[in-house]
Amino acid sequence: MASFLHQGDCTLIPVNLEDPNEITELLRQRKICGWNYERSSIEQWNSEINDGTRSMFWITALIREDVVKAGHIALASTCSPPDPELADPDKSVMTISTFFILPEHRGLGLGRDTMDVVESLATREPYGAPHCRAIVVDTLDRRYWELDEEGWRGWWAKWGQPTPEKGRSNEDWYRRRGYIKFKERPKYTNDLKGNAQGGAEEGGRLLIASYLRKELQ
Ligand SMILES: CC(C)(COP(=O)(O)OP(=O)(O)OC[C@H]1O[C@@H](n2cnc3c(N)ncnc32)[C@H](O)[C@@H]1OP(=O)(O)O)[C@@H](O)C(=O)NCCC(=O)NCCS
Numbered sequence: 268m269a270s271f272l273h274q275g276d277c278t279l280i281p282v283n284l285e286d287p288n289e290i291t292e293l294l295r296q297r298k299i300c301g302w303n304y305e306r307s308s309i310e311q312w313n314s315e316i317n318d319g320t321r322s323m324f325w326i327t328a329l330i331r332e333d334v335v336k337a338g339h340i341a342l343a344s345t346c347s348p349p350d351p352e353l354a355d356p357d358k359s360v361m362t363i364s365t366f367f368i369l370p371e372h373r374g375l376g377l378g379r380d381t382m383d384v385v386e387s388l389a390t391r392e393p394y395g396a397p398h399c400r401a402i403v404v405d406t407l408d409r410r411y412w413e414l415d416e417e418g419w420r421g422w423w424a425k426w427g428q429p430t431p432e433k434g435r436s437n438e439d440w441y442r443r444r445g446y447i448k449f450k451e452r453p454k455y456t457n458d459l460k461g462n463a464q465g466g467a468e469e470g471g472r473l474l475i476a477s478y479l480r481k482e483l484q
Contacts, residue, residue, distance in 0.1 A: 338368035358396035409438035446479035
């Protein structure tokens with residue numbers, strides 16, 4: 268394995284979305300994550316991998332003497348709908364998407380090691396390009412963790428989810444890595460973990476995503 272795909276205890280291995288076993292495992296992890304767990308997403312990602320606009324990896328680690336697929340991550344030069352501020356086909360701005368570590372493997376430093384690797388891949392062909400100047404990521408707004416209001420922190424209980432601890436939002440995690448918020452917009456359907464199917468229609472709104480950016484050069 269090329270050493271630039273390795274950091275600490277973590278090795279990134281390109282996914283093979285032609286392999287039925289890998290598809291099954293990815294769908295399983297996506298279902299636990301709560302978004303983009305349909306076969307149509309897999310087909311879309313596979314065509315983007317084949318046309319060179321997406322690199323997607325298993326986050327693997329040796330845990331208790333087993334090599335496990337602890338999660339997955341993608342680095343892309345396109346997004347839907349197209350927006351060069353988020354992902355530029357010329358690879359000057361790359362976006363991190365579908366980043367997920369299985370809950371049982373969190374807190375081991377794998378997330379941090381994965382980001383170190385992916386940030387270095389952004390300026391490395393064929394994944395990124397030497398002229399890549401920024402990485403963008405979007406995640407659920409930190410106010411769903413921090414703001415004691417019905418539409419924010421109250422959202423979890425309303426949809427039958429455990430309310431998360433304050434100070435543990437993914438947005439704060441990215442901020443600590445040097446990502447700076449530059450915009451927000453309604454994005455995520457209200458079907459986290461499949462427990463609130465139809466919620467977007469019932470609630471009449473999408474959950475707010477924060478967009479964060481890290482300058483590379
Ligand atoms: C955010 C995430 C990637 C972190 O991965 P991880 O492997 O648990 O993180 P690490 O172990 O590398 O954490 C590094 C540091 O951040 C801290 N940390 C971990 N998760 C954190 C969180 N959610 N908020 C704040 N701090 C966190 C760790 O305690 C550790 O701190 P330290 O350096 O002081 O010891 C992981 O929790 C995750 O996948 N979350 C879900 C992401 C998601 O919902 N994606 C949307 C669907 S694709």
